[in-house]
Amino acid sequence: MSTVKHIGVLTSGGDSPGMNAAIRAVVRAALYYDVKVTGIMRGYEGMINGELFEMDRKSVANIIQRGGTILKTARSEAFKTTEGRKKAYENLKAHGVDALVAIGGDGTFTGANIFISEFDVPVIGLPGTIDNDLVGTDFTIGYDTAINTVVQAVDKIRDTAESHDRLFIVEVMGRDSGLIALRSGIGVGAECILIPELKTDINELFNRLEYGRKDKASKIIIVAEGDEAGGAFEVAKNVKERFPNYDTRVSVLGHIQRGGSPTCMDRVLSSRLGVAAVEALLEGRKGEMAGVVNGHVEFTPFKNAIKHISELNPGLLKLVEILSL
Template sequence: MVKIQNIAVLTSGGDAPGMNACVRAVVRAAIYHGIGAYGVIDGFNGLIKNQFKKLDYHDVSNIIQRGGTILGTARCPDFLHKKERKKAFINLQALKIDALIIIGGDGSFKGASIFSHEFDLPIIGIPATIDNDITGTDYTIGFDTALNTIIDAVDKIRDTASSHHRVFLVEVMGNNSGILALNAAAASGAEEVFMPERNEDLQKFEEKLRRALAANKSSIIIVAEGDQIGGAKEVFAYLKDKNLSDKVRVAVLGHMQRGGSPSFLDRLNATLFGEQAVVELLQGNTNLYIGMHNNKVIASDINHTQVKSPPKNMDYLKIIRKLSVY
């Protein structure tokens, strides 16, 4: 195994349930192998501003069940500049930190890869985003918890929709990805889904909605915030122009989708990913990210995440429409 004295771990980008479980796994795996562990405060900003915290066994006790991230996270435009990345490397050198683990999304991985090549610093990425849109892995940390949060909210909204024979446009997160919306729609029994990856056939949607309203039936429509029409409010405005909005209501779930105690699946996968990241570094590997394929933990070239693949499970659309009988 490669000799590493200290590793640092940071969380970057949007927070995702399970990040704390992953931090815990990284720190305790490092301690098991006799390596020092540092947490970087507020993502790449902490690297530049020299905000590190030495973490021991007890620092990561009782965090596996907590949402968010104890390390904090933030966007960091300054990291785009080589001068600022140089500051970050000097700060790592001062603490004799030999390797870096980044828990975040593809944007974070891109910055980390550039940083690694510039300064010959071993790095491993761990995918954490509720959108589950990282190429090459079937699963990202936070996805399952976010889905459960959405489904719980939709179940409650459906009670009101059914009681008043209304149509609810439920907006979920997903600026550039409709994977969350698609999976939530399939699992919650929604009648339709709007997502950025496809052009909406608005005429067919209008016809379907008219039939539902004529039959005095309730409906749930899941809308990704980055849909080509816009979010749920924009879809509502479109329906209003068509005189179809009288019994239509909007529910925007917002940032509640990011929060909450992580599910079993997010805790388990975060733990597996964090431990494997430390193992990869000790084996002398770098510029990899940890993922899941066919229920097995894998390590792949981190640059592959920059090549976008088709959205996962688009065949769910057929199921949603087949089971929506209006």
């Protein structure tokens, strides 16, 4: 029998749509199994500062459709220190919390991995990040919403691009990962997609623009913010120098990609993983991230989950080449 009687739940790092749905699932699953549940405000920082409060069914009513996180989120420098983690542990014990569900990305799981090596508090992680760059899940919480946000925004931009025969260079989030750019770029029919995982050949970009379809009224280039070419403004500068006759414009989508009501896919994913996390703790699991792989819930050790995906799906890359003609 599990000794877990009181679960704490927190969100940490960058927010992502679906985090509230995950919180809701954790709370209701815990109560279903007659386990007490406590919310921790502002992630690890709140755990250090003692920002803990008991949650019940009403605490998570009417939040499944909301973006952001009702528990707030923060990055904690103090949690990187031994003293900070010790204080966090003492606060958990003072409130009777004996297990944690941590919703976040690689920074969240890195901190959790260190924490469980020092103290007797099992932790299960949920992949809450729009970047979809964690190993051990086909999709992370918030990714589907983020790419749909990009697609909706670029569809609107293309209306203007076609009306004025313009070339738009659109920058999307992805400092280390180009997965948002890749999938959304395919979805909007971009002429070119520039991502951090692949070396940018600016001359290849020029060739596509020069020898591509001449009758296209609009052209869209999607650039991940971490691309080695230097982001959308630097790419635009190069394009303007090479093609001064093009009416070239830049649009940086920025943080709108993090917000908004989560898609149905993200709500269902969050709900499945939230329940799975509670059940995993009750089964005695710890130090693992819950994810969905090929339709099934799977668990991946934190140390493996936080390794960024460096090899992109070659099939998607081939799609870009074929469909941009």
